[in-house]
Amino acid sequence: MEKVRIGIVGYGNIGKGTQKAVQTAPDMELVGIFTRRDPKSLNITDSSVPVYSIHDADNMRDKIDVMILCGGSSTDLFEQGSHFAANFNIVDSFDIHAKIPEYLDNVNASIKNTTAVISSGWDPGLFSMMRLMTESILPDGATYTFWGHGVSQGHSFAIRNIDGVADAVQYTVPIDKAVEAVRSGEMPVFEARDKHLRRCFVVAEEGADLALIEHQIKTMPNYFADYDTTVNFITADELKKDHSTMPHGGMVMHSGTTGENKHIMEFSLKLDSNPEFTASVLVACARACYKMYKKNDFGAKTVFDIPLAYLSFKDYNSLVKELL
């Protein structure tokens, strides 16, 4: 079997998860990790994997079939996507929903004869696929997305930016009553605070004004003001012991009707490790990206463009026999 040769740009949590997923995929070969740091300084979990400077990437375009971009959406991807897509097939997890159309256009504009799958992962990504499939099947209906129980990096970061906060973790928690209301088929209309709670675990700096921190969190626009938020002050040791894993999950629910008959479709995820699962989706999408490229299907794509068979390393006849 010809193996798909993969490069990874960025070695944070998603980069590490991607390394693991590529190394266990039977149809893939990991060419190397590309980093902005000094390659020698990278503390890589498998010393047999070559590490390169990100500046060497463009000279290696004939050695890599798909480059998986594992940087952060707010800091890296918006620029990196267009840059790398000019020379490589790429896959990324760009997840700033409001900016996706612009990003898609930018990446598309930089492509001549490569293929990019942007904004994959689980939301956007797998959850987007569920929203699309379920709405297309039952257009007379309503779709609901719930996130959690899990850590929101963006919200945790927003708390850490407050004066007097040493560290913080924020959990997004779906409200059971809301989930049950959707499940009942009644198609409720929700405010933000009806669907999710925000639970914050905060390590304050010595002598900080706890009441002020709590007030600043609870009234923070966009992030917390529209939600019922709880703030728990804990020690750095407690944070490390009880809140250092990265579980996440959520669900997409679609409640629809065919005339007088009601139907509920529900997709849920329960993940021990958000970054490792995200990486697993990226790797399946990298496989699909390369198959589209091989069919001369060039340009900037999303998960909405992928024939599902392309996600698998199995041949089509096996898929039909085993899974259809």
Added chain:
Amino acid sequence: MEKVRIGIVGYGNIGKGTQKAVQTAPDMELVGIFTRRDPKSLNITDSSVPVYSIHDADNMRDKIDVMILCGGSSTDLFEQGSHFAANFNIVDSFDIHAKIPEYLDNVNASIKNTTAVISSGWDPGLFSMMRLMTESILPDGATYTFWGHGVSQGHSFAIRNIDGVADAVQYTVPIDKAVEAVRSGEMPVFEARDKHLRRCFVVAEEGADLALIEHQIKTMPNYFADYDTTVNFITADELKKDHSTMPHGGMVMHSGTTGENKHIMEFSLKLDSNPEFTASVLVACARACYKMYKKNDFGAKTVFDIPLAYLSFKDYNSLVKELL
């Protein structure tokens, strides 16, 4: 908007559901129903819909973009699929899993420049898509399909064939303990009887030997012998009152790992009307079939070949903006 012109072959429960779904789709036009019966005898729910003899279909190929075949798998589709695919784009719900590869080959062989999407619906169909997506994302894992709580037509029919049985309905019921075991991430290995119960409601003929009927049901190979089966004798009136709707549902669960971390993906359906939901999937697939045809993507396809955007009547930019 150019409307997709749809023909429906067969007017059983799925045909009726398809009529309803096509009539509410904003991008479709129902050209007519095609039947083997005398067209005048068809008791159609909307008298404005033209009814034709199935023998007139081949003369109408320039009036129909996609023909949705709504006959039964065991009786009609195996022959009808190849016949209609030679002249029309077709969609069907052929659901005899063991025969799908052969059927796919047959339909493919009869196609010159049309497109067929076979074996759509929810299983095979939507559930197949879930099995493929989840296994591709976490190949180190196990996939489980549960059906029910719902009526199995095949099992009900098998009971009705027993001497002394006037009528019968069989419910397939997933066993909660098995579902919970999968949800726990332990990846259990099941026998058939561990996953599903079979609950039978039987109307016996006057003077029939009830003990013998019960014995014949419970020992019937393939259908019941491998399951824990309950048999309840009821009156024809009770059957009509309590068991004449066609609810169904089920779930696809995938339990997988990335090294030491566990993840569970779960997709479930809860359907008031099995045939109406199946029809809704067929109609979305008919839309996708026509889009593939317009791109000269001819041949016999399955749900594994469909880029998900093709299922929707919305334009691509709206999908990216609203659903990604």
